[in-house]
Amino acid sequence: MVINEPAENLTNLTELTRLRDLGRYYLQRDMVARALETYASLLEKFPDDVSTMVIIGDAYLMAGDTQAAGIIYRLAAKTEPQRIDIQQRLSLADTATADHVSIAGGFPPLHPQAINRLAESLTGHSLEIDEGQVKRAADLLEKTMHSDSPAESVSEHLDEIDALLPAILELNIRQARSQGRVDLAAELIDLQRTLISNTEQNAEIISNDSTENSITVSQEQKAVRAILIGEPSMFSPLRLPVMQSALEQSGTIIETRWENISLPWEGYDLVIAHNPHGNPVFMKALAAWAGSGNPVVMDLDTDFRILPSGHPASRSLNNTNLADPRTFTAALQLSDILVFPSSQAALKFSDEGYQAYTIPDGWSMKNSLWTKTTTPSARVNLGIFTEPGNLENVASIRRVVIRILREFPQTRLVVSGDPEAYQLFDSIPDTRRIYLPPTEPEDHPFLLAQADIHLFPIQTMDEVTRLEGDRKYLEAGVRKAAWVGSPLPAAEEWHAGGLIARSVDDWYSHLKTLITDTELRSKLAMDGFEKAGKREARQMAAQWSAIIQKAIHATQSKPFPKEGK
Known part of the structure; x- marks a missing residue:
């Protein structure tokens, strides 16, 4: 009997993706019990799925059960020993004292009954049947x-x-x-x-009926008025307009023409500042605002203290300095709430004592280039979109890409951003490769549409790449393109729409599969597109609204600053 292994693998991949997305759907809506139940079902089918293990381990850690969390992190680390984030979680679980009986109550931590107990602990509602x-x-x-x-x-x-x-x-x-x-x-x-x-x-309805006369309906809340300022970087060329669109969808009244408002910006409830440490004028205005006790939400692309000298992200798109650790530290001290596009970055600053949260990157339908259709073609374009300074990463897959281009005549290489990256492929005829110069940020979706499969290589994962968000995977999804990428935390968390290459052999086999299996490529592209749809600005309004309320009612004091790299 002949078994169609690619079809079977595709079915498994589809079911895995479905359960992952369903679990995240429940989590995003604070339906913790249903999310955990979904993840338990996922592990029954895919017991080696490390991403789900980590999520449940994090849930145990959040519930204070370091014993169960440690057991799960160890299982995950055995499967993927190279994941630094898992080792960090394991270290955190081992460091904490566990002087109580595990929530799992004698069951293995990943057993459905144990997960029921975990959900009960987190929600306060009994989920077990006596x-x-x-x-x-x-x-x-x-x-x-x-x-x-x-x-x-x-x-x-x-x-x-x-x-x-x-x-x-x-x-x-x-x-x-x-x-x-x-x-x-x-x-x-x-x-x-x-x-x-x-x-x-x-x-609850019966209980409420008995006290109906004592309940009064609160008046409609007054709309929040906020000033939005910022310095975009190579990490976030389009984050500011997406933030503005999401904030406006949340009902917040946004003012971006801050220079037309005389200090101390009277009549506004808070300031939302994106990478303000790159602009001395912003910092001066924020110092006066925060010094008067007014709330500040600081949206930051990464930990700019750790950028090495000469890193392309050390300058903003307006060519201002983002890598001065003293200015960055000063900005931290002016903030009430920190927001990062990466969960890894938010976790790092939470450990330092800041109120740090994650709001991932998104996109806005206001830019029609995101949804503009492209003409179908038999050619398969491989896209490498990179900034100057990432030459080593591209060079790490050079031989694989050249081999693929020679073996599959229907392929073409599209390089954008760094001309030196294009020159790495001089052995390929000009008819089989093309260079696209950088455009203005708002035209970026047009460039992305020129590739059918995006390539995201990282030769060595340093702290900067570890803290990166998932923007590039999101953008490939919006444009209905598949991707192959190195195993970064952001790629592991996003997962939809592409394949993770953990070796040079993986790069070759994944690219070959996506080129030859058009059905799988289309399926992955649609998976990425569906997931990216949840990141459209209108879908992110609730997250920004929650952050604004936290900032306005912030009570936590700011931690002692940590300077330097």
């Missing part, structure tokens, strides 16, 4: 099945059956799992959750 109820349900079913008249038995115990419905479902869930029917178990769990949730809501 074993006494399960036994009562089993006894009742046994009695009914062996009754002379099952229908009459059911009729006599209707009230008891109604009360024990969640426990009866629990019996069916356990049976489905024992038979390997993971999909059926997941459907029954969802039904069980809905039943419990409806019961709780009905109880």
Whole structure:
């Protein structure tokens, strides 16, 4: 019998992506219990999925169970020992004291019952079905099945059956799992959750009805007025307009013509500043604003203290200095809330004592180039879009790309950004390669549309690349292009729309697969597109609204500054 392995792998990849996205969907809406249940189902099908292990490990860590978190991080580290972020998490779990009984309660931390206990701990709602109820349900079913008249038995115990419905479902869930029917178990769990949730809501409605006269409806909140200023960098050429669009969608009144407003900017509720340390005028104005006790949200691309001398991101797109550690530290001290596009960066500054949060990069439909359709072609364009200073990264895959171009005549290389990167491929005829000069940031989507498969190589992961956000994977998704990339934390977290190359052999095999398997390439491109749709500015309004409320009501004091690199 011939097994279609590519089709089978594609089916597995689709199911893995579906469950991952479903889990993230629930997390983004604070539906923690459903998210954890989804991740538990995912691990039953894909027990070696490290990304999901890390998420559950983080949940245990958040719940204070360092013992369970450490066990999971060790499992993840065995599968992917090269991931520095997992080693850092493991170190954090091992350092913390664990003088309590694990939430898992004797179950392995990734067991469904243990994850139920974790969800209960995080949400404050009981998710487990009492074993006494399960036994009562089993006894009742046994009695009914062996009754002379099952229908009459059911009729006599209707009230008891109604009360024990969640426990009866629990019996069916356990049976489905024992038979390997993971999909059926997941459907029954969802039904069980809905039943419990409806019961709780009905109880709450009854409780609310008894105190209806004492509840008053709050008046509509006054719209927040904010000033938005910033210095874009190579990390974030389009972040400011996306921020503005999302903030306006959240109902915030935004003013960007700050120079027309005389200090101390009276009549505004807060200032949102993007990389302000690169502009002395911004810093002076912020010092006066924050010095009067007014809130500041600081949106930063990375930890600029660690940029090596001459790094291309050390200058803003307006050619101002972003890499002065003293100015950067001063900006930190003026902020109430820090925001980063990367979860790794937010985690780092949280560890230093700052109120740091992640709002990832997005895109806006206001720029019509994002949604402009391209003419279909039989040619497959491989895209390398890079800034000056990244030559070593491109050189690390030079031989692979040249081999691919020679083996597949329908391919063409598209290089943009760094002319020296284009020169690395001088052995390729000009008819098979093209150089596109950099454009204005707002025209960037047009350049991206020239590639069918984007290449994101990193030769050595340093601290700067580790803290990068997922912008390039997002942008490939918006343009419905697939990608192949090195295993950066951002690539691992984004995952949709592309393939991660952990070796030179992977680069060759992944590119060959995407070139020859048009169905897989289209499927990955659509996966990336669907995920990118959740990052359109309108979808990110709620995240920015939450940050604004945190800043306005901030009470946490600022930590002692850490200067230097």
